Amino acid sequence: MDLEAVRTFVAVADAGRFQEAAADLSITQQAVSKRIAALEKDLAVRLFTRTARGARLTVDGQAFLPHARDLLRAEERAADSVRPARRALRVDVINRRIAPAALLRGFHGAHPETELDVVTLFDADTAIAAVRAGTIDASFRAVALPPQQLPDDIGTARVLDDPLRLLTGPGHELAGAGAVTLAELAGQRIWMPGNAAGTEWTAYYDRLAAEFGLIIDAVGPNFGSDALLESIAGSPTLATFVGEHDRLVWPAHYDLRRIVVHDPTPVYPHSLVWRRDNPHPALAALRAHLDSTRPDAPDDTLWTPT
Amino acid sequence: MDLEAVRTFVAVADAGRFQEAAADLSITQQAVSKRIAALEKDLAVRLFTRTARGARLTVDGQAFLPHARDLLRAEERAADSVRPARRALRVDVINRRIAPAALLRGFHGAHPETELDVVTLFDADTAIAAVRAGTIDASFRAVALPPQQLPDDIGTARVLDDPLRLLTGPGHELAGAGAVTLAELAGQRIWMPGNAAGTEWTAYYDRLAAEFGLIIDAVGPNFGSDALLESIAGSPTLATFVGEHDRLVWPAHYDLRRIVVHDPTPVYPHSLVWRRDNPHPALAALRAHLDSTRPDAPDDTLWTPT
DNA sequence: CCTAGTTCACAACGCGTGGTTGTGCCCTGC
DNA sequence: GCAGGGCACAACCACGCGTTGTGAACTAGG
The missing domain is CATH 1.10.10.10 (Winged helix-like DNA-binding domain superfamily/Winged helix DNA-binding domain)
Known part of the structure; x- marks a missing residue:
């Protein structure tokens, strides 16, 4: 046609x-x-x-x-969508299935008239470079850690502290536990494939492992979350962390268990990154929306890297 | 592109x-x-x-x-939309602004997944011919009157009796009346431009005029409802009928008055027309929806041609 | 380090699509 | 019945787009 x-x-x-x-x-x-x-x-x-x-x-x-x-x-x-002048708000998320994508869906539900384009960049550094260049308007990243030096023209705001859950297969020794403490996870192997050294994820999990004695296993290529979930489902020793707000889906017969972790609950700190002089009106709307859904003040039962 | x-x-x-x-x-x-x-x-x-x-x-x-x-x-x-095999349900309405179009919007709201194409045909005869030919799947028409002979392969159902309101400009002698009886309208000029002799509209209004002594004025070309409303707004003697469920819109400064008519209230009988052997699944859904919103049994305070 | 095997880009060629001008038929209205 | 407006058909021409052939850049493996 x-x-x-x-x-x-x-x-x-x-x-x-x-x-x-x-x-x-x-x-x-x-x-x-x-x-x-x-x-x-x-x-x-x-x-x-x-x-x-x-x-x-x-x-x-x-x-x-x-x-x-x-x-x-x-x-x-x-x-x-690709015209630099009046294009939709372009936001980067680490992964379409995890919590920041859900935040974006919430924003879209509250402002259905706003044109929104979701993209996925390679890592936090390229995302921040893209924000500075104006290629994208905002990015969800874990910039709170390590306390890296951000340029002055970049604004950030903590928008979601996502509590981590332990995900295991039905044959795992903790599969039947209703909840576990972080201390009880000492010595457990936590599989986070594809998180090569230097990314924002490893910065977080390295500290978590150091403080509570977990073994974070980042070896092996990342074949995507589907492959990861399948491996977890069939293993009696492997487990992984997922955020409470993540929207991972898996076949029912995998019989995966999502186990609450408490005393303290590790939370993953998602932040929004944007360029301060970006005049896009939808960016202001997004920030206002995220402000209104911002998490409560951190309390003692939650753990984040200091 | x-x-x-x-x-x-x-x-x-x-x-x-x-x-x-x-x-x-x-x-x-x-x-x-x-x-x-x-x-x-x-x-x-x-x-x-x-x-x-x-x-x-x-x-x-x-x-x-x-x-x-x-x-x-x-x-x-x-x-x-134009592929004969699997195309959207194609429904004819007399006019996109009057009651049957509102019924269709209601159906679409209840079944948003149903693909719907709305078309407008010249008159009831061509509409019924198009239904028989399969060019359209259904048509909203006032086939109840005159009791015309419909072919056996055509099904009909009365789907809405729309109460008529009198529409006048602010300078009309009835502009201040909260309600009028049909008898009080005797001798009034009711303007229905473009309803040439022989159409389904005139069949209805001719009987209404004959029974209650109204003067139905069908002269003049039909320049569309906008032009009609503008003329009504500026005239101290012209009035017209509109259905309660019609979705006509006019500028606020026209200051038009919609006056209830009662004792009895004339209602315009809208029917759905379809071909009995049309297998389109959405047609069944439309009929079921209209069944569920069908008007109550006629009562004595309503008037339709017998 | 060099080669074999990817990848995509550039050049030259030919057919076909889609534009133009010129003309004819048909219907309407005076 | 004739004039005028509206659309279709025919002929022509050019540009676009797909093809084949080839080259440059990069990766992987010995």
């Missing part, structure tokens, strides 16, 4: 005459005639009844018209 | 490599390269970073991808 033909169809439907539509589009009447004929041939349907006083929509044409307008609007939105 | 290029873009994004996408599309790798280059030139943005192991999406490419998929889905829906 040719979008120019669709555009021509809408122009004719609006004008009521081929000639007028041709003038609107700055082409000849014959070209309009050809485009419509081609579209009709493509759809194998007659779109207009030609009369001596112009062209009237057939029933098929009437049915097609709103879909044609939809199509042109979709084209417009697609083009806008 | 070329839809083939967009389709190619999605194919490359899915495959991760130009070559594989080319195989999927049954073209050469060079053609894929050209299409992507053309799309990137059109959008003035780089969509992929080319590596020796394939192509990875840039940030712009990531932002563009969901919109590209949207665009292709919109194309699919547009094509489906």
Whole structure:
């Protein structure tokens, strides 16, 4: 289907005459005639009844018209999505299935009129560079740790402290436990594949491991969360951490167990990163929304790196 | 923007490599390269970073991808809307602003997943012919009157009795009346432009006029409801009827008055017309929905032609 | 370190699509 | 019945797009 033909169809439907539509589009009447004929041939349907006083929509044409307008609007939105001037708010998340993505969905639900584009960048450094460059408007990252030096033109706000749960298969020794303390996890192997040294994740888990004696196992390539979950499901010794707000899904027959960790509960600190002089109106709306859903003040039963 | 290029873009994004996408599309790798280059030139943005192991999406490419998929889905829906096999339910209404259109909106709200195409045909005869031919799936018409002979293969159901209100401008002698009886309207001029003799509307209003002594004035061309409302607003003698469920809108400064008519209240009987052997599943859903919102049994305070 | 095998891009060529001009038919309205 | 407006068909031309052929860049493996 040719979008120019669709555009021509809408122009004719609006004008009521081929000639007028041709003038609107700055082409000849014959070209309009050809485009419509081609579209009709493509759809194998007659779109207009030609009369001596112009062209009237057939029933098929009437049915097609709103879909044609939809199509042109979709084209417009697609083009806008990469137009630097007025494009949708572009936000980076580490992963579409974890907590920040859920925050974004919440924002979208509260502001359905806001155009939103979600992207995923490689690591925190490239994300912050992209924020500074204006390539993206905001990023959800764990910048609180390690207390790294951020440039002055970058603003950050802690937006969610996500409590971690222990995820095990049905054969794991802790599978039946309703809850465990962090101290009880000393010596357990926690599998976090693909978290190569230097990323923000390892900065967090290294400290957690050091403080409570866990064994964080980051070996092996990351084949994605599906592969990770399958391995966990079949292993009696492997476990992993997932956030309470993560939206991981797995087949029911995996029979995975999500076990509460308490005394203290480790929480993963998600922050929003943005450039202070970014004037995008939706960015202000996003920050306001996240402010309104911000977590309560940290209490003693929660653990984050200091 | 070329839809083939967009389709190619999605194919490359899915495959991760130009070559594989080319195989999927049954073209050469060079053609894929050209299409992507053309799309990137059109959008003035780089969509992929080319590596020796394939192509990875840039940030712009990531932002563009969901919109590209949207665009292709919109194309699919547009094509489906005129494909005889699996097309949306196609329903005819007399006018998009009057009560049957509101019923359709109610149905769409209750069944948002149902694809619906609304069209408008010239008159009841062509609508019924289109229903028989399968060009449309259903039509809202006032077939109850006159008791015309309908073919056996056509089913009908009374779906809404819409109470009529008198619409006047602020200078009309009845403008201040809170309510009037039908008998009090004897001798009043009711303007219904464009309702040429023989249409279903005139069949109704002719009987109403004959029974209560109204003067139905159908002269003059129908310039649309906007023009009608403007004329009514400025006239001290003209009035018209509108249905309670009609969704006419007019500027606030017109100061139009909608006056209840009672003892009895004239109601306009809207029916649904369909072909009995039409197997479209959404047709059954529409009929069930209309059944559930069907008007109560007629009572003595309502008037319809007998 | 060099080679074999990827990857994608560039060049040259040819066909087909889609634009233009010119003309004819048909319907409407005076 | 004739004039005028509206759309379709025909011929022509050019640009676009797909093809084949080749080259440059990068990766992986010995």
